[in-house]
Amino acid sequence: MSTEEQGGQKTATASKVAPATGKLGVMVVGLGAVATTMIAGVEAVRRGLAKPIGSLTQMGTIRLGKRTDNQSPLIKDFVPLADLNDVVFTGWDIFEDNVYESAAHAEVLDKEILVQLKPYLETIKPLPAVFDQYYVKRLHGTHVKTGKNKRDLANQLIEDIRNFKKTVDRVVMIWCASTEIFIEPSAVHQSIEAFEKGLDNNDIGIAPSQLYAYAALTEGVPFANGAPNLTVDMPAMVELSKRNAAPICGKDFKTGQTMMKTVLAPAFKARMLGVAGWFSTNILGNRDGEVLDDPQSFKTKEESKLGSLDYIFQPDLYPDLYKDLYHKIRINYYPPRGDKKEAWDNIDIFGWMGYPMQIKVNFLCRDSILAAPIALDLVLFMDLAKRAPSLRSIGIQEWLSFYLKSPQSAPGLYPEHDLFIQSMKLKNTLRHIMGADLITHLGLEYYD
Numbered sequence: 001m002s003t004e005e006q007g008g009q010k011t012a013t014a015s016k017v018a019p020a021t022g023k024l025g026v027m028v029v030g031l032g033a034v035a036t037t038m039i040a041g042v043e044a045v046r047r048g049l050a051k052p053i054g055s056l057t058q059m060g061t062i063r064l065g066k067r068t069d070n071q072s073p074l075i076k077d078f079v080p081l082a083d084l085n086d087v088v089f090t091g092w093d094i095f096e097d098n099v100y101e102s103a104a105h106a107e108v109l110d111k112e113i114l115v116q117l118k119p120y121l122e123t124i125k126p127l128p129a130v131f132d133q134y135y136v137k138r139l140h141g142t143h144v145k146t147g148k149n150k151r152d153l154a155n156q157l158i159e160d161i162r163n164f165k166k167t168v169d170r171v172v173m174i175w176c177a178s179t180e181i182f183i184e185p186s187a188v189h190q191s192i193e194a195f196e197k198g199l200d201n202n203d204i205g206i207a208p209s210q211l212y213a214y215a216a217l218t219e220g221v222p223f224a225n226g227a228p229n230l231t232v233d234m235p236a237m238v239e240l241s242k243r244n245a246a247p248i249c250g251k252d253f254k255t256g257q258t259m260m261k262t263v264l265a266p267a268f269k270a271r272m273l274g275v276a277g278w279f280s281t282n283i284l285g286n287r288d289g290e291v292l293d294d295p296q297s298f299k300t301k302e303e304s305k306l307g308s309l310d311y312i313f314q315p316d317l318y319p320d321l322y323k324d325l326y327h328k329i330r331i332n333y334y335p336p337r338g339d340k341k342e343a344w345d346n347i348d349i350f351g352w353m354g355y356p357m358q359i360k361v362n363f364l365c366r367d368s369i370l371a372a373p374i375a376l377d378l379v380l381f382m383d384l385a386k387r388a389p390s391l392r393s394i395g396i397q398e399w400l401s402f403y404l405k406s407p408q409s410a411p412g413l414y415p416e417h418d419l420f421i422q423s424m425k426l427k428n429t430l431r432h433i434m435g436a437d438l439i440t441h442l443g444l445e446y447y448d
């Protein structure tokens with residue numbers, strides 16, 4: 001029988017994904033704009049005050065079988081995801097503000113909705129954080145742990161995780177904290193052994209985000225990285241992730257400008273249109289913008305944002321179209337706008353016989369409104385990965401690239417940036433872990 005469109009690649013051997021029974025504990029590093037918008041949104045959805053718009057896990061469907069089968073269940077009915085009512089939040093921050101106070105300070109959500117959610121939000125109080133201003137120049141943390149060395153600080157985080165584990169059934173961790181300075185991978189990042197030695201010696205290459213990740217993975221807790229920091233993008237963490245069946249993914253939430261880039265660039269390439277230049281600039285005035293105003297944190301972000309076009313355009317394969325592409329990115333801290341970022345893209349493209357054309361994109365977005373559902377989906381999918389026998393011990397969850405600006409991938413494997421390929425990959429992974437037929441979109445069978 002021909003099963004072209006379904007690919008005939010049924011994964012009959014897929015062993016069963018464990019059910020999502022009991023409470024899912026979510027440990028959020030950094031209770032700032034993105035984190036509080038996610039937490040407040042989840043509570044608003046639970047109370048029927050809002051819809052989870054932008055969240056694939058909550059609103060997305062997945063087609064099963066042939067197009068003529070008319071079978072497209074909700075993703076959350078197809079794979080065993082934690083129910084939002086079973087999600088319990090905790091977290092760390094370098095400031096003592098509870099989630100209500102921090103959300104009010106971030107000014108993303110309206111006062112009216114925050115006041116309704118206040119009794120719940122103010123119960124979530126941050127644990128003291130591991131912080132070092134060397135790695136985030138613009139912040140001065142006051143609610144921080146002290147320890148005799150990095151090993152001691154990591155152990156204190158492990159203690160926090162163990163305490164939380166006593167109150168819930170499963171735990172995942174997500175980094176929603178500030179962008180750290182740019183760190184090149186070095187010897188200390190190459191193996192678990194070297195990393196652990198570095199903890200004892202206070203190696204400068206080990207930033208706080210790595211201590212959280214190390215603590216999570218040591219405890220078998222999945223870790224998602226929403227910032228462009230190195231964090232889990234190193235052999236030591238990949239090894240630890242595999243060893244302890246604690247999935248990892250990163251890095252940097254793909255929200256506004258880069259999301260648009262990874263939609264537009266594949267379209268130009270698919271049509272063999274050339275691109276001479278792509279100038280992207282932003283103004284934003286939230287705390288993230290303030291942190292990124294520091295050149296060393298900006299460098300981390302810039303690296304993360306720059307990669308996508310090169311990978312999508314493959315200038316080596318298409319030198320006539322993309323070899324001379326000039327790609328420039330600017331982020332400008334501009335306080336009056338707060339979280340309401342404005343982004344401009346000017347794209348100089350060229351077509352038939354080299355004739356030039358221009359495209360302008362002006363995206364007036366809300367950073368944390370775009371990022372919150374991504375953070376939620378990552379949390380729920382990472383918990384799913386931990387329960388899926390074919391995913392839990394593979395380390396990097398490349399199928400979650402869909403959500404990430406600078407996706408981690410296996411050594412020697414270029415990352416996939418095209419949003420629609422990423423979306424197909426994500427959905428096929430869900431089909432795969434559930435033993436359903438993969439979909440290749442060939443579809444000759446309809447014309448037999």
Ligand SMILES: NC(=O)c1ccc[n+]([C@@H]2O[C@H](COP(=O)([O-])OP(=O)(O)OC[C@H]3O[C@@H](n4cnc5c(N)ncnc54)[C@H](O)[C@@H]3O)[C@@H](O)[C@H]2O)c1
Pocket residue numbers: 029030031032033034035092093094095106129130131132136139175176177178179208209226227228252253254255256286287288291366367368370371
């Ligand atoms: N909003 C978006 O669209 C978007 C997109 C991609 C990535 N990001 C990244 O997500 C992260 C969060 O963004 P945000 O807008 O919520 O920023 P934010 O500044 O509002 O929140 C970050 C929080 O982390 C805390 N923090 C800093 N270092 C910490 C540490 N070591 N331990 C615990 N807490 C710490 C800060 O005090 C702050 O409350 C940033 O790294 C940002 O670059 C955001």
